[in-house]
Amino acid sequence: MERPMIDPVNGHPRKWQILAIMCTCLILVVAGVSSLNIAIPSIIEDLNPSSTETLWIVDAYALVFAGLLLPAGAIGDRYGRKGALLTGLGLFAAGAIWSSYAGDPTMLIIARGSMGIGAALVMPATLSILVHVFPVSERAKAIAVWSGFAGAGGAIGIIGGGALLEVFWWGSVFFINVPIAAVAALLIALLVPTSRDPEIRPLDPIGSVLSIIGLGALVFGIIEGGEAGWGSGLAVGAFIAAAVFLFGFVRYELRVEYPMLDPRLFRHRPFALGSLTITVSFLVMFGFFFIITQYFQFGQGHSPLSAGVRMLPFALSMIVVAPQAPRLAQVLGKRGAIAVGLGVQALGFTVLRFVGLDTSYLIVVVAMILLATGMATLMPAGSEAIVSSLPPSKAGVGSAVNDTTREVGGALGIAVLGTLLASGYRNTIEDSTGDLAPEAAELAEDGIGGAFRVAEQTGAVELIDPAREAFIDGMSLAFSVAVLIGLVAIAIILIGYPRKGAEPPPMEDAVIRA
Known part of the structure; x- marks a missing residue:
């Protein structure tokens, strides 16, 4: 049975508690990618995956997540967003248990993909529930807080994962999700109202x-x-x-x-360019998480906990800046806020482009603050551009598109920047593997984790320093491309996004086919 209509002026009486619960669920699914990054060195040591398998271990989750977000959003719209959220948490927790005890790379890849199924049901439900319980006057602020935790969740996952790895095995970064999901499900059952699209349509x-x-x-x-x-x-x-x-x-x-998704929606420029903004920002950011955690551990020799703690400036900056971002958008308009955010983000990657093995941590902190500030500035404006382009009855579609762009960007970012990292590394390390046996040379050239294993197994400790330098070359290549991606995105936004006061009204429900 449907609950009574929510007051359109004041919203749901428990809206702020509901926001806290939705942000908790959001952190779970976002940290599902980043917490794994901090465990990569431990997984490499235990399961011995190749560099390609390592990328798939990370990307399997993001890829399934991204591919199912749109149908999952439609399922929530049709059958009820609260039910979709609870079902998703259950599937996510089950996949986390499976991942925790995977015995080989292939099994871990499959288990990670199963977690993506649950995450796909969770993430669009969180945003569409917020759109339902908050009045229009407070919706932008709620979305800003949600966006802040969407970005900070990545760093929170790395920090929490590092703390767990200091005491437990690598599977603990997955298993910790189980009790959190259980508590969140209980609070959802007690406090969150149900909602759905009043117009039932077939799935696709x-x-x-x-x-x-x-x-x-x-x-x-x-x-x-x-x-x-x-x-x-x-x-x-x-x-x-x-x-x-x-x-x-x-x-x-x-x-x-x-x-499932009418391509005609992308004729609406705020919708299309808001989607582009979120895709690009998460592309470079997920690639950053994948690389920087290995830099701290393989490059500088830090423990997982120490590497995780070093991500704190990013998480804190996201949480502090994101709630203030709507004020900047009011002054500059969404176009200006997005362009400024992309510019600050590109500046952060420019700093990282010149980071080496002996670079002071303070320089890396400056870069992380710039990255987080840029992302926190552009995310609320980009998400609001997508969601506000659609009528409230299509909240599930809007939030699913918003979430899909994040996960597509994340999957592409890990693939693109991770591949550039591997290519740059391989091109440099080849000069140092000539004296190794063919099997050892192949392993060392596959990735820095392989080089460390070769050094340990053969006693070729002279390989470690060249491997670290090769990793820095690959990292510089990846971050240089991240700068270029950001600059191209800025140009597209400045040319294509309507100026403040000239934005078109939301699309009419009658013309939306999904």
Whole structure:
């Protein structure tokens, strides 16, 4: 049975408690990517994955997460967002238990993908519930807080994961989600109202399959291209498959009566460019998390806890700046806030571009503060541009698109920047492996973790310093590309996003097909 209508002026009487619960759920699913990053060295030591398997261990979660977000948002709209949220938490916790005890890289990749199914149900429900319980006058502030924790959740996951690894095995970074999910589910059952789209429409399973295969092929091509070569048959075939399935997805969605995501939505410039903003910001940020945790541990020799604590400036900056971002958007407009945020973020990556093995931690802190400040500035404006482009009855679709852009960006960021890191590393380390046996040379060239294993197993300690220098070369290459991506995004926003006061009104419900 549906609850009584919520007061449109004051919102739900427990809206702030509900916001806290939604942010807790959000941290769980966002930290599901980042907490793994801090455990990568431990997993490499225990399970011996290749560099390609390492990328897939991280990306399997983000890829399934991204591919299912749109249908999961539609399921929440149709059957109830509270039920979708509770179901998602249960599946997420089950996948976390499985991941905790995976005995080999393949099993861990599959288990991580299962966690992505639950996360896909959780994340869109959190934002659409907030849109439902907050009045229009307070919605931007609530979304800003939600956005702050969406960004800070990545750093919180790294910090918490580092603390756990100081005492427990690498699987603890997954298992810790189980009790948190249980408490969150209890609070949701007691405090959160149910809501759904008043207009019931069919689901779109064919569109879901086409989008998942297309995105999967794209990420596969990026990861395998870096390993086997961009001109290899495997990479080229994957990119062709991605183009075919994604083109087929667009064509199908344009023709079906009730599409999962109507491509016509992207004719609305705030919706399209808000989506681009979130995709780009999470692309570079998830790539940053993947690289910087290895820099602290492999490059500088810090323990997981020490590496995690070193991420505190990022998390604190996100939490402090994000709630203030709507004020900047009121002054500059969404266009200005997004451009400023992307610019500050690019400046942070410029600083990181010149970081070396002996660089002072204070320099890295400055870079992290710039990254977090930029992201906290642009995220609320980007999310608001997406959500406010749609009517309230399509809150699930709007939040799912917003979340999908995050996870697509994150999956691509890990693949793109992770592949650039591996390529830069490999190009440099090859000069130092000539005297090794072929098997040892191959292992050392596969990644810095492999080089450390070779040094330990063969006593070739002279390999460690070249491996660290090679890692820095790969890191510099990856962060240079992150700067370029940010600058291109700024140009697109300044050219294409409507100026303050000239933004078009939200799309009418009658013209939205999903």
